[in-house]
Amino acid sequence: MDDDEARTRLLDAAEALFYAEGIQAVGMDRIRTESGVPLKRLYKVFPAKEALVTAYLVRRDLRWTADLRGAVAEAADPVGAVFEWLAAWFSEPDFRGCAFLNAYGELGTGPAAVLDVVRRHKAELRELLAEAAGPGHEGLADQLLILVEGATVVAALDPGPDPARRAGKAAAALLARAGAGTR
Template sequence: MDDEEARNRLLDAAEELFYRHGIQAVGMDRIRTASGVPLKRLYRLYPAKESLVSAYLERRDRRWTASLRASVAGAAEPVPAVFDWLARWFCEPGFRGCAFLNAYGELGVAAPEVVRVHKAELHALLAELVPAGAPPALADQLLILVEGATTVAALSPGPEPARRAREVAELLLRQ
């Protein structure tokens, strides 16, 4: 196994375990066991748990953001399309809310910078999607709707929180 394969196996294991059980509840030995990567190589690739957590969140950010962007690209109504994408995500098996908010909830200010970067990127994406001439606060309001729907769905998985948030977003767009 080369370093690339080892890195992918470690990140796959980290993502599954951290997202399901929480960052603090999962030790490096558990990651090693789940990935099948020897402990020496794990620590050579990720010298500290913090570096593995950052790498896991960075990879998740790239994949999550790319999926959302692809879903809304070319949509006749891009803002409602965001909430349609969320509704599908909320129904995925194993959905446990936002990995970035979960990480911040566990680690507080010690959470990796990628948590803040992810939220800033989401805000920027929403700002790109609002219609020309919309009030500047609309992107802020949409971010609150996305985050609120995601938090509610983490407690009660299913599409309904996204559908309700979409209704509110459509009201804001009509104003």
């Protein structure tokens, strides 16, 4: 097993375990066991848990954001597409809320590298929402971000598509009032 394979296996195990059970609840020994990566190789690839948590969040951010951007890219109603995508995500059987807010909730302003990834993820989501709102309506991004985040938190407590649908209706009303939102 080379370092690239070990990294992939470790990140796969970390993502599954951290998202399902929490970062603090899962130790490095559990990650090692689940990944099948020898302890020496684990610490060669990720010298500390903070490095593993940061890499997990970076990888999740890249995938999550790319999936959302893909769903919105060609939509006639890009903001509506955001909330449709969220409804599908909230309906997944393993949905446990936002991994980034979960990490922040567990670690607070703890490890700076982790906090940096969380902040960058939220800034990128805000940028995506500004693009979806359309030219001249970028200022709606903060309000749309609050609707997305609120729906995500509500869905974490009560999984299913309804929080996204309700937030999507609020977003549509906001956009209609501003004369924005469709291409």
